[in-house]
Amino acid sequence: MAARVAIVGGGPGGYEAALVAARLGAEVTLIERDGPGGSAVLTDCVPSKTLIATSDLLNGGRSAAELGVDVPTDARVNIAAVNERVLGLAQAQSDDIAERLEMSGVEIVAGVGRLDRTGGVVVTAEAGERYVPADGVLIATGAHPRVVDSALPDGERIFTWEQIYALRELPEHMVVVGSGVTGAEFASAYNGLGCEVTLVSSRDRVLPGEDQDAATLIEDVFTRRGMTVLGKSRMAGVERVGDGVRVALEDGRVVEGSHCLLALGSIPSTANLGLDALGVDLDEQGFIKVDRVSRTSAPGVYAAGDCTGVFMLASVAAQQGRIAMAHLLGDAVNPLDLSKVSSNIFTSPEIATVGPSQSKLNEDGLHFDVAMLPLATNPRAKMQGLHDGFVKLYSRKSTGTVLGGVIVSPRASELIHAVSLAVAMHLTVDQVADAFTVYPSLSGSVAEAARRLHR
Template sequence: MASEQHDLVIIGGGPGGYAAALYGAAAGLDVAMIENRRIGGTCLNRGCIPAKELLQTAEVARTVRESDRFGVNASGDITLDFGTSTDRMWSVVDQLVNGLGSLLKNRKVTVFDGTGTLGADSTVTVKGADGEETTIDAANVILASGSVPRTIPGFDVSDRILTSDEVFLLEKLPDRVVVVGGGAIGCEFASTFVDMGSEVTILEALPAIMPGVDSDVVKVVKRALEKRGITIKTGVKVTGQTEVDGGVRVELEGGDSVEADTVVVSVGRRPLSDSLGLDGTGVEVDERGFVKVDEYCRTGVDGVFAVGDLIATPGLAHVAYAESILVIKQIMGEPCVPVDYGRVPWCIYSHPEVAFVGLTEEAAKAAGHDVVVSKHRWAGNGRAMILGETEGLVKIIAAKNDDGTGGQVLGVHMAGPWVTEQLGMGYLSVNWEATIDEIAQFIQPHPSLSENFGETVLTLTGRGLHG
């Protein structure tokens, strides 16, 4: 068995793993990283990037279909070449994966192709596809093995039953799609398929889609999805499925059923901790499979950390980046501050898009805050009208001053055109604990979508311009 020595060894090459490798190498550490599939992890290969690429294809299709609103008449039948769409998707993925590989190589990160396990003495063993093993000794270990899609009983993966991993392998666009799960991922897939031309049904067990999102935002998105032809059934429990001629019948509690050509099971993800060999290492795992860590991402073993989807924090790539930077700073002996998970940015890339940070109105009141709320819809925004995208709103929750005006900004919630690119102002406001009076001084360009944020803020001073 070969052996190597490094300053840091990382098990997992997804966002948490490669961010730690790049940041650590930039800090001067000798880094080794282990990945048993393609570097980039779920985000790059089976998640964020391919999903958003298909969403962009869907947006182009929708734009062309609706182009007559602008006096642009697309002649003939508008068709979607699904193969070309997926070819472009994989081209984008490959470019990013190759670029990441070059970055790692340029920073002299040693990348192992294999499965990494942690030993009782905190050494790491890499088992390659050829069966050969290498042991790595390092002063520090980061566990970043990520997650896999959750499934539900009776819905084993097949040609017609897919999770978010398999959906990107479709070779043709299904005519009818049932999405089981109305969370962020489920709504993104539903939005993609309906704009590409599929008939779509969302089945959600909870009373509303997009759990955890501000209720006003959820109402906007639900209305917009239904307007585009998506059937949304909430408060329904899926009990099973049977194959029927040419498709699948999804059975619901109470005797109802829905038929489809393809079922996309989108009920969340579970941590991939069972492959790490943690028994006897001192690293603890909770009943759901998450590795237990403190606020600094430290496990119970000195020098062993865990980040990303492997721990019970928001399953977002940018959160994994932040956790990895936090860990590297500790290894380097630099000052660092734990991630404030209550103030991280969230984005959902459905149509309309959703973006938010901080407390919802309901959560702020439950926490005991006396709040004042301002909401501005896109219908009065010149830029949104020019784009023809006026569905949605900007909503800001602020602490209430004695005179009824807004004080500290507690939450910013948006639904509408390109709000995922507009959240920066809201993110800075919430995380810098800014007050309404402070950010009301900021000048917004005109005409722009960002004016809606500025107008919403200005209203909370008691002297809004347009509302």
């Protein structure tokens, strides 16, 4: 008899796990409230990056005059059309995932799942309740935007990132509260779309958890492009005032705008799942505790994605889900290794990283070398009129092994893959430098940085 697997949550952690389980011969039921792909596809990652693609198109015209091209300066964004496309692409991606799951033999059940003491899952749907028996369960319920009582979104003038696509007119002045990855991405996007933007940061700089050189560069780009960045400015509350908003700061200052986007972090979606009944341990913030093969503290119960708080990226969620099913169903398993994770921040320019940060390497007391090349010295960048960015590599001092790196550049998300391969395969800087790159190319700077680390 085939093993029975129930998966609660259809985001990247859930649907990738379902595909692996089906491939390994299991009978798989995927329970999802909103649609295949979950919030990552329908309200978060896919929509935001689609919006950013439109912003990037307009940002690309900034260097047109330098390249000898006259571009009209009165170009306007039809935000209603942009958001219609954003939501249409998100739904199309969800439909593609659904088709792939169904072709793989996965049963998709629309509803909300709750773990049962028997080891199965009780699904609550419009038609009533249904019990799904299971030999193993994966929880992949993700997370949702954090809100506070002093700043409640109304979906009209005050938004979370899930609600922002309801806009039908381009805001005159968008106030973004929160300077982490989500806040920085949306601030960059709306600045590129032509809005006046004020970014309210409780910390002394934007992207406080990221590479300091990259964060400093991005903040400089933001201010040069007309954005107002308020550092060390903690929000006290947000209220709607007529056709605008008023953001009160704890020091008594007030920022007025037409709209406000709240980017205050995420809350794990782990309530009302029946976790207590099975003895699934949570941390102080409500995230599910898991080990490197995605096991929880309860036998036969696994968890993946943002609900675990391990590393809140779609790619990590997907890998956690794949690992969980391989472990549950007896396939070969490579435990999750966060030292090899690559990530990207979709500001303009982008920030891509892989491996431990420079500050983490210093904290760990490792002896390492650093090479950092400004993008402006790259011949392809000069041809394209690119000035802001850099390539930075770290290597172990004793062996020259590549430990990690940072790339700040347009399409840095594509360029980081070469560094990611080097980290994953434990390549030395000489091996990276000896691999041919195209001339001229932005990737040539990766090889040049590696050559500068030759010992």
